[in-house]
Amino acid sequence: MSENSADSATRSAWLFLAPALFLMFIFTVAPALFSLILSFHDFKPFSFAMVPVGLDQYMELAASEDYRASLMATLQFAALVVPGSVIGSLAVAVLLDQTPFFRSIFRTIFLIPVGISPAMAAMLWVFLFNPTSGFLNYLLSMVGIVGPAWLSDPDWAPLAVSLTTVWKEVGFNIIFLMAALAQVPVELQEAAWMDGANALRRFWHITLPSISPAMFFVTVVSVIHAFESFGQIHILTRGGPAGSTGVLVYQLFRDGFENSRLGMAAAEAVILFIIIGAVTLVQFFVARYLKGAPQ
Amino acid sequence: MAQLELIQVSKDFGKNSIIHGLDLTVEAGEFLVVVGPSGCGKSTLLRIVAGLEPVSKGDVRIDGRSVTKLSPKARGIAMVFQNYALYPHMSVRENISFGLKLAKIPDDEVSRRVTDAAKLLHIGALLDRKPYQLSGGQKQRVAMGRAMVRQPAIFLFDEPLSNLDAQLRVQMRAEIASLHRRLRSTIVYVTHDQTEAMTLADRIVVMRAGKVEQIAAPMELYRNPATKFVASFIGSPAMNFLPVSVFPAGTGMHRTETIGFRPEHSEFIPASGSSRLPPVVSGEDDAIIVGTGAVKLVEPLGSVTLVHCELAPTLNVICEYHGPNIPVPGDEGFLKIDISQLLFFDGEGLRVRK
Numbered sequence: 001m002s003e004n005s006a007d008s009a010t011r012s013a014w015l016f017l018a019p020a021l022f023l024m025f026i027f028t029v030a031p032a033l034f035s036l037i038l039s040f041h042d043f044k045p046f047s048f049a050m051v052p053v054g055l056d057q058y059m060e061l062a063a064s065e066d067y068r069a070s071l072m073a074t075l076q077f078a079a080l081v082v083p084g085s086v087i088g089s090l091a092v093a094v095l096l097d098q099t100p101f102f103r104s105i106f107r108t109i110f111l112i113p114v115g116i117s118p119a120m121a122a123m124l125w126v127f128l129f130n131p132t133s134g135f136l137n138y139l140l141s142m143v144g145i146v147g148p149a150w151l152s153d154p155d156w157a158p159l160a161v162s163l164t165t166v167w168k169e170v171g172f173n174i175i176f177l178m179a180a181l182a183q184v185p186v187e188l189q190e191a192a193w194m195d196g197a198n199a200l201r202r203f204w205h206i207t208l209p210s211i212s213p214a215m216f217f218v219t220v221v222s223v224i225h226a227f228e229s230f231g232q233i234h235i236l237t238r239g240g241p242a243g244s245t246g247v248l249v250y251q252l253f254r255d256g257f258e259n260s261r262l263g264m265a266a267a268e269a270v271i272l273f274i275i276i277g278a279v280t281l282v283q284f285f286v287a288r289y290l291k292g293a294p295q
Numbered sequence: 296m297a298q299l300e301l302i303q304v305s306k307d308f309g310k311n312s313i314i315h316g317l318d319l320t321v322e323a324g325e326f327l328v329v330v331g332p333s334g335c336g337k338s339t340l341l342r343i344v345a346g347l348e349p350v351s352k353g354d355v356r357i358d359g360r361s362v363t364k365l366s367p368k369a370r371g372i373a374m375v376f377q378n379y380a381l382y383p384h385m386s387v388r389e390n391i392s393f394g395l396k397l398a399k400i401p402d403d404e405v406s407r408r409v410t411d412a413a414k415l416l417h418i419g420a421l422l423d424r425k426p427y428q429l430s431g432g433q434k435q436r437v438a439m440g441r442a443m444v445r446q447p448a449i450f451l452f453d454e455p456l457s458n459l460d461a462q463l464r465v466q467m468r469a470e471i472a473s474l475h476r477r478l479r480s481t482i483v484y485v486t487h488d489q490t491e492a493m494t495l496a497d498r499i500v501v502m503r504a505g506k507v508e509q510i511a512a513p514m515e516l517y518r519n520p521a522t523k524f525v526a527s528f529i530g531s532p533a534m535n536f537l538p539v540s541v542f543p544a545g546t547g548m549h550r551t552e553t554i555g556f557r558p559e560h561s562e563f564i565p566a567s568g569s570s571r572l573p574p575v576v577s578g579e580d581d582a583i584i585v586g587t588g589a590v591k592l593v594e595p596l597g598s599v600t601l602v603h604c605e606l607a608p609t610l611n612v613i614c615e616y617h618g619p620n621i622p623v624p625g626d627e628g629f630l631k632i633d634i635s636q637l638l639f640f641d642g643e644g645l646r647v648r649k
Contacts, residue, residue, distance in 0.1 A: 187380035190347050195394030195445070196368035205393070209384040 038266035057267040070251040077247050078226035080162035085222050089173030097181040111171035118231025125164045154244040157237050161245050164232050173218045180214035213290045220283040224276050248272055296480055297358045297448035298323045304353035306339055313339045314505045326475050326482045328492040331502035337485045341451050345374050373442035374451040379434040381426040388422040391440045412440040432463045452484040489529050501525045523644035526555050535612040553640040560636035561614040563602040565628040585630040590622050
């Protein structure tokens with residue numbers, strides 16, 4: 001190809017990309033940049049006065065008890081959601097992988113919650129979690145247990161919110177894990193079987209290492225989703241009770257839209273961006289390392 | 296080293312019957328090769344012996360003891376897979392010792408056996424590599440090492456050389472043969488390559504559509520095939536077949552049979568000049584001359600030249616040519632066949648002994 005036609009190919013590529021790039025700039029890049037600028041300003045909505053405050057808002061966050069509590073709530077939430085959704089989806093994926101019938105039907109059923117909006121899903125669980133008329137406590141009462149006040153007890157609310165999130169995430173993970181499981185060569189299992197490995201050993205020594213890239217991906221995505229969770233928390237607990245579910249995004253929402261401190265909310269968004277960016281970078285490099293050792 | 300018996304073994308997958316009532320005995324220390332075309336049930340047979348596939352009917356016995364209901368690991372059998380089936384996340388050493396570790400064999404014994412096997416297979420320098428860092432031939436050796444260290448009663452090989460290039464295949468073939476001479480273990484080896492079968496086997500089992508066509512030593516199979524199928528499957532280039540009419544004396548009837556002869560038992564004789572008459576064959580009463588044929592293809596192999604002749608439309612034979620002037624396509628000539636080497640087959644493809 002001559003230099004001229006390579007040039008024109010590049011030019012037409014840019015031309016075709018332009019509409020998408022334009023929209024991306026307007027709705028993603030520009031607001032993100034504006035958030036970064038905003039985080040160094042005190043910004044009052046309605047008056048549109050931007051007062052530069054330098055790093056003040058970051059300093060305030062660093063010193064804030066509330067913000068630290070919110071960070072702890074987020075870590076606790078992630079600590080419940082990530083193992084729950086990863087191990088849960090692995091268990092379901094393995095079961096479905098071994099099921100000869102109705103595999104795609106079950107996969108679809110597990111995928112439905114992923115498609116429902118977080119608010120809708122949470123409304124569903126509000127009914128299920130209701131301490132007096134909810135189905136969950138009804139089930140518990142059948143075995144003689146008096147169920148807790150799921151959403152208003154600070155000890156139980158983080159668990160309830162996590163349960164909802166796991167239920168909603170599991171289907172997404174199952175798709176990736178099932179695809180990975182389907183790619184584990186049958187001969188490897190058979191070779192291990194002939195080597196004297198029982199089903200549990202084969203799972204531990206053959207299956208799990210073979211699907212480790214997918215497991216890692218699913219774990220990282222679950223961590224990112226946990227840090228980004230908002231909708232279900234907003235509907236179920238509004239960050240309560242006693243701040244027990246007041247995760248970072250919820251704190252951000254409160255500062256920005258309830259306390260009208262948009263600059264502060266922007267600073268929180270930037271910190272959240274850095275945390276998620278760091279997790280993504282780890283994912284990127286580990287995935288590259290795993291790929292460097294082809295199966 | 297153990298004896299293996301299959302007694303009336305059948306295998307059905309749903310309505311498809313893969314193996315029908317197969318009987319087979321493999322003597323202790325014997326190298327038995329199972330050959331046959333794709334889908335003849337030879338791999339299924341191996342998987343049944345391994346315990347990876349349950350039988351539908353029949354019994355599998357090792358040294359007279361029924362193992363039909365035993366799991367693979369309880370049978371004392373090791374298998375080398377077609378795609379090697381090395382554990383990708385384990386080093387060569389871990390791959391080889393995996394089975395021993397599971398069997399809780401002491402560490403010093405494990406490392407002694409791994410070292411011995413690695414020495415025998417010339418993979419001592421590769422023990423710390425991962426499978427993806429190995430060539431095809433090296434992977435093959437590791438797979439064999441993994442089978443060897445378990446000191447199994449019986450080795451199973453499932454088309455182990457089919458993923459290697461031609462040169463390496465010849466080399467590994469020789470190594471497997473010398474390994475067997477050294478270990479004197481019982482081996483069941485499945486392949487579709489008749490050259491591997493001929494060169495490795497003590498005895499060959501020819502399978503077709505789930506049944507045994509013939510079991511015999513390689514040269515016996517070559518010289519005395521029991522059926523037309525065996526005759527066509529063993530030998531390269533394949534045996535020639537010509538339809539003939541047979542008139543048994545005094546019956547006034549005739550029936551159609553097939554005669555078969557190998558390329559090396561027939562010779563191409565070029566027609567000389569414009570003569571359409573066959574050359575006189577003097578002093579060779581045991582040879583017949585078959586009518587004219589046109590040369591379609593010539594394959595000079597150095598020591599011999601193979602000539603593909605068309606005797607009639609859709610009736611082609613391959614014969615040898617030993618003369619100085621190699622024929623070219625389009626040439627005409629005659630076919631001289633050694634009568635003493637002719638084989639006869641009836642309409643069912645069964646050998647007719649004359």
